[in-house]
Amino acid sequence: MDYNAILELLRQKGYRLTQARKQVIRILTTNTQFLGAYDIHNLLEKENIHIGVTSIYRVLDLLKKLDLVRSEEFGAGGERFRLQGNEEQHEHSHQLICSQCGRQEEWVGECPITDLAEKLEHTSGYQIEEHWLRFFGLCPQCQEL
Amino acid sequence: MDYNAILELLRQKGYRLTQARKQVIRILTTNTQFLGAYDIHNLLEKENIHIGVTSIYRVLDLLKKLDLVRSEEFGAGGERFRLQGNEEQHEHSHQLICSQCGRQEEWVGECPITDLAEKLEHTSGYQIEEHWLRFFGLCPQCQEL
DNA sequence: CTCCTTATTGATACAATGTTTCAATAAGGA
DNA sequence: TCCTTATTGAAACATTGTATCAATAAGGAG
Secondary structure, eight states, rough: OOHHHHHHHHHTTTTOOHHHHHHHHHHHHHOOSSSEHHHHHHHHHHHTTTOOHHHHHHHHHHHHTTEEEEOOSSSOOEEEEEEEOOOSSOOOOOEEEEEETTTTTEEESOOOOOOHHHHHHHHHOOOOEEEEEEEEEEEEEHHOO | OOHHHHHHHHTTTTOOOOHHHHHHHHHHTTTTEEEEEHHHHHHHTTTTOHHHHHHHHHHHHHHTTTTSEEEEESSSSEEEEEOOOOOOOSOEEEEEEEEEOOEEEEEEEESSSSHHHHHHHHHHHHOOEEEEEEEEEOOHHHOOO
């Protein structure tokens, strides 16, 4: 789903196409990494575009409600957001995160967890919505330091 | 490792047995849940014991350095700490977290990830230190609301 | 038991992330 | 072009976390 498709979807649902929404969506469509609200704020400030932090959070909440972005939290720095479908590849993916420099990599492959989640639903009574699988370690560069 | 054993270990290593250390360790030994620094602070305040937040962080850092506590982050609320060995059972465990009420449960069983981690070390070049496996969903109680 | 050294504490100030409130603004249909 | 109202953003505040530094107390020496 690209920039214009998202705007069209918002329009169809009766949401106004405001500067705040257009700018945040633009940033999200051009980034495959997870970004925090303040990351987005800073990127926009660099372009001399001033959107209040409050509004950025509101746009992100809206996009999340519409299931257009997914959010996660790893380590410090709060919630981070990424457009659905902006995974490096579009299979179910997980993260490999460097504990030194914070570099994130997608790790794609068939997921050994999906089956497990189903079993767990039965044994635990939980209605499982999602799962995280994260590996932390030193990336090749940081091992050399 | 219980309260006295930890104090003895600190003493042996030349650390002073201060109020701050003793109180934080006491709270940790009597809780199997992951606790944030401010959780610990609040629990102590309730008992009318006043330990500065700064000191609580310092004790937690020390215990982490000595590998006596493990820390994780899930959802909002920052880093949370738990005594090593305070898992509900002492096998390798993962969490089941209610996305509504925040209830955490240990989920214990043979871990399907350990093998995967080893393979991943070879293919990615990362020196993997740990992994997280978290399931999020509605717990039985919250499903009824 | 008392004194002394210094490891440790905690108040304060500050930084980053996030939420609430409400008057001002601008989107877009009439 | 005007009007309605959805949307914005400034400000005040809450939470989590860190840096600084003078005051304190732990515990060994005498």
